[in-house]
Amino acid sequence: MRVRKKPWARPYIEDHQDYIVTDPDSYLGKWQERFVKEQPLHVEIGTGKGQFIIQMAKKYPDVNFIGIELQESVIATALRTFMEEPLPNLQFVLTDGADVDEFFKPHELAKIYLNFSDPWPKTRHEKRRLTSKRFLETYQKVLSEDGTIEFKTDNRGLFEFSLISFNNYPMEFEYVSLDLHNSPENEDNIETEYEHKFSPKGPIYKLIAHFINE
Numbered sequence: 001m002r003v004r005k006k007p008w009a010r011p012y013i014e015d016h017q018d019y020i021v022t023d024p025d026s027y028l029g030k031w032q033e034r035f036v037k038e039q040p041l042h043v044e045i046g047t048g049k050g051q052f053i054i055q056m057a058k059k060y061p062d063v064n065f066i067g068i069e070l071q072e073s074v075i076a077t078a079l080r081t082f083m084e085e086p087l088p089n090l091q092f093v094l095t096d097g098a099d100v101d102e103f104f105k106p107h108e109l110a111k112i113y114l115n116f117s118d119p120w121p122k123t124r125h126e127k128r129r130l131t132s133k134r135f136l137e138t139y140q141k142v143l144s145e146d147g148t149i150e151f152k153t154d155n156r157g158l159f160e161f162s163l164i165s166f167n168n169y170p171m172e173f174e175y176v177s178l179d180l181h182n183s184p185e186n187e188d189n190i191e192t193e194y195e196h197k198f199s200p201k202g203p204i205y206k207l208i209a210h211f212i213n214e
């Protein structure tokens with residue numbers, strides 16, 4: 001998803017440095033200082049316009065959330081929505097989620113959310129998918145021993161690819177749904193903007209998995 005550059009985005013981000021980080025490397029080992037309370041850390045990679053992570057932070061005040069997004073204009077929109085009702089347990093980071101092991105300590109995270117990640121349908125772009133092996137290697141470094149990845153998508157091809165990628169890594173599945181919105185777990189589901197837009201057109205797939213640590 002490429003978004004038109006918004007001229008207000010950069011100055012808006014610079015004016016709200018209390019809630020957004022643009023130099024994540026300088027917070028290595030210091031993320032808890034960005035929050036009011038030290039609490040388990042949950043990270044969403046590809047947070048988009050922030051609907052999911054903002055609702056999660058409201059629902060779970062005992063967790064510290066970080067929303068990572070690559071595109072300045074997109075994260076600025078998330079930040080603007082967030083600033084209507086700021087919360088002490090949510091921070092945004094403008095950066096590439098491929099580098100999480102450069103700014104989180106080993107085993108620092110309790111959970112990683114991947115929601116409606118870009119599908120990169122061409123086989124030659126497989127390595128860019130956020131559920132491909134090279135990303136899993138990075139997530140394994142920063143997730144705690146019992147940490148989990150929660151992945152949702154409407155894209156059947158990406159879901160099939162991800163099931164194989166997670167299984168081959170190897171990871172263990174805790175939950176798999178081929179139709180989240182018609183399953184009992186939907187009661188606790190927090191929708192993302194893409195989920196809201198695309199769920200009327202077909203099923204939402206979800207999995208939860210953890211790494212197998214020897």
Ligand code: SAM
Nearest residue numbers: 046047048069070096097098115116192193194
């Ligand atoms: N998660 C949101 C949702 O479900 O509505 C947005 C989904 S959108 C299809 C994917 C988002 O992931 C885009 O905003 C894109 O810029 C972001 N993204 C893609 N690759 C990324 C990466 N390596 N690091 C951080 N964000 C990334």
